[in-house]
Amino acid sequence: MKKVVLKIDHLKKSFGNKVVIKDLDLEVYEGEFLTLLGSSGCGKTTILRAIAGLDPVTEGQIYIDGKDVTKLEPKHREVNTIFQNYALFPLMTVEDNIGFGLKMKKVPKQEIKKRVHEMLELVHLLGYEKRKPKELSGGEQQRVSIARGLINNPKVLLLDEPLSALDQKLRKNMQLELKQLQKKLGITFIYVTHSQDEALTMSDRIVLLKDGKIEQVDTPVKIYEHPNSLYTAQFLGDSNLFQGIVTEVGKEYTWVKVEDTMIKIISQEWQIGDKLDIILRPENIKISLNEETENVFQGKIIDQIYDGASTDLIIKVDKKTINAMYLGNDKLYNKGQMIYITWDIEDAIVLKREPYE
Amino acid sequence: MKKIMENVYLILVFIFLFLPITVLILFSFNTSSLNIVFEGFTLHWYQDLLQNRTLLESLVNTLIVAGISTIVSTAIGTISAYGLHKYSFKGKNLVNELLYIPVVIPEIVLGIALLSVYTLLKLELGMFTLILAHICFCIPFVIISVRSVLEGMDSHIEEVASDLGASRFQIFTKITIPMLMPGILSGAQLALTLSLDDVVISYFTAGPGANTLPLQVYSMIKTGITPDVNALITIMLGIVFILLTISTVVQLRRLKKEDVR
Numbered sequence: 001m002k003k004v005v006l007k008i009d010h011l012k013k014s015f016g017n018k019v020v021i022k023d024l025d026l027e028v029y030e031g032e033f034l035t036l037l038g039s040s041g042c043g044k045t046t047i048l049r050a051i052a053g054l055d056p057v058t059e060g061q062i063y064i065d066g067k068d069v070t071k072l073e074p075k076h077r078e079v080n081t082i083f084q085n086y087a088l089f090p091l092m093t094v095e096d097n098i099g100f101g102l103k104m105k106k107v108p109k110q111e112i113k114k115r116v117h118e119m120l121e122l123v124h125l126l127g128y129e130k131r132k133p134k135e136l137s138g139g140e141q142q143r144v145s146i147a148r149g150l151i152n153n154p155k156v157l158l159l160d161e162p163l164s165a166l167d168q169k170l171r172k173n174m175q176l177e178l179k180q181l182q183k184k185l186g187i188t189f190i191y192v193t194h195s196q197d198e199a200l201t202m203s204d205r206i207v208l209l210k211d212g213k214i215e216q217v218d219t220p221v222k223i224y225e226h227p228n229s230l231y232t233a234q235f236l237g238d239s240n241l242f243q244g245i246v247t248e249v250g251k252e253y254t255w256v257k258v259e260d261t262m263i264k265i266i267s268q269e270w271q272i273g274d275k276l277d278i279i280l281r282p283e284n285i286k287i288s289l290n291e292e293t294e295n296v297f298q299g300k301i302i303d304q305i306y307d308g309a310s311t312d313l314i315i316k317v318d319k320k321t322i323n324a325m326y327l328g329n330d331k332l333y334n335k336g337q338m339i340y341i342t343w344d345i346e347d348a349i350v351l352k353r354e355p356y357e
Numbered sequence: 358m359k360k361i362m363e364n365v366y367l368i369l370v371f372i373f374l375f376l377p378i379t380v381l382i383l384f385s386f387n388t389s390s391l392n393i394v395f396e397g398f399t400l401h402w403y404q405d406l407l408q409n410r411t412l413l414e415s416l417v418n419t420l421i422v423a424g425i426s427t428i429v430s431t432a433i434g435t436i437s438a439y440g441l442h443k444y445s446f447k448g449k450n451l452v453n454e455l456l457y458i459p460v461v462i463p464e465i466v467l468g469i470a471l472l473s474v475y476t477l478l479k480l481e482l483g484m485f486t487l488i489l490a491h492i493c494f495c496i497p498f499v500i501i502s503v504r505s506v507l508e509g510m511d512s513h514i515e516e517v518a519s520d521l522g523a524s525r526f527q528i529f530t531k532i533t534i535p536m537l538m539p540g541i542l543s544g545a546q547l548a549l550t551l552s553l554d555d556v557v558i559s560y561f562t563a564g565p566g567a568n569t570l571p572l573q574v575y576s577m578i579k580t581g582i583t584p585d586v587n588a589l590i591t592i593m594l595g596i597v598f599i600l601l602t603i604s605t606v607v608q609l610r611r612l613k614k615e616d617v618r
Binding site: 054073074075079083085087088089090091100101105148149152 | 511513514516517518519520521522523524527532535536
């Protein structure tokens, strides 16, 4: 049984009449890397700020290590926050920035110096002690702000889109580094991002939020390969959607009618007449020049898009546009060429159509 | 040709700006007691100045008034600006707009208004009422100056400080005030200059015992301004010039230091 370090119980938050978080429950385990993922306005930063104590909550409780901290001020909560824009104290040196938390706790000077040194080593910034924030690059500034948060040994470190101001290359490096840092220290990270790549690469678990509610909580693999809603499927990764009706239910396989084509899927609890969404990821679509026997659509190549290490294909099937891809960058097909697309039966993500859609 | 024209233009602007001051300095060394023709060089007026009790007393008064009103208005103005920036309340916009009124209305109106209030409250005119008046018209300038810095400040910085365990008071003194320093200093500078050379409002609010230098010089117009005033002003100009030079040198050094890095 994993230990719960943070528990959010029926959290509600509204700004004036606008309800941003609607009755949210969440348990975060010790030592895990949890990502709050969602589009802008889904309430992910609001949740983070509620945990940090920067904004009061409207209703509900927040527990850290079993202790109700809902009404406590930020400084009495064993969490620290890293902001997107670093928010370093501009007039202080790197050393003073990092040591600020300990200084507020009246830790002896010698001890602060030692701990700051350890932190600088941890974030690879030894020798930067006397610099001022504006003499650092964006990546360096973010390292300082991370060190400043970690020096207090928080139970949970909250990170609010910490890498989004960095350029692509640096972001990739920092993602790896953050992940390693988290594993090494064993501190729980709650990471807010709108980038699905970041969420998938770094997280132990992803919390996908939609309009202030949790859409799905799962590991990256499960949330990507077994989304439990169309929203989740379409938010994470690219997807091709087919809609159909169950016509025949067998023991092993079920047949679904999509437009005029019969598609075979693995039987679950489907019943005849069920309306289903069948989602295919571009990387699971296979292109064939010969007509296969089952689960096949004929299509026409509309475009091939060079993407460096891979190639994206845009295929027209009836009136639908399908995205597919293959690794490598050789031009395998021609524009206008007729091809067949198919897929492995277990790669199809099948969901019962949500009634309101 | 274009280059020469540019230089001529520049020189003309400088002459326009500095000719009056130069004339004044020149006449402080003039043997004639009339500020009309330059007759010969003397330091006589500087000696006279040391004996001119009224003038020196009014100078001391001016410095006291300017010193106190600058400190008090900077303190009040800074805290007000912070409050206005940080907290929202009903009528905040109105307050923000009203702030500009003391800045834009003619000084004479403010002078008369203050005088009426003092009479209403039966306050005896003197140093106290004078200082109060100066604080009153300096505060909006400080608020406006500090507020402009506050608006550019990252609100997350204070949040981080509280997150890291600083109390509100610690945040204000250790983080906010140092960051606001440029605005506070320029506000204070503005307050100081405004107070130092104010005539109109002082004219209404100073009592018999509270003659300031500008008021003294102004009253001398009737009897004729003696050259020892020129001497005094030359000395003051000298001090201002030295202070300005120091501050420029310090700033240049700081810029250079940052450039090197």
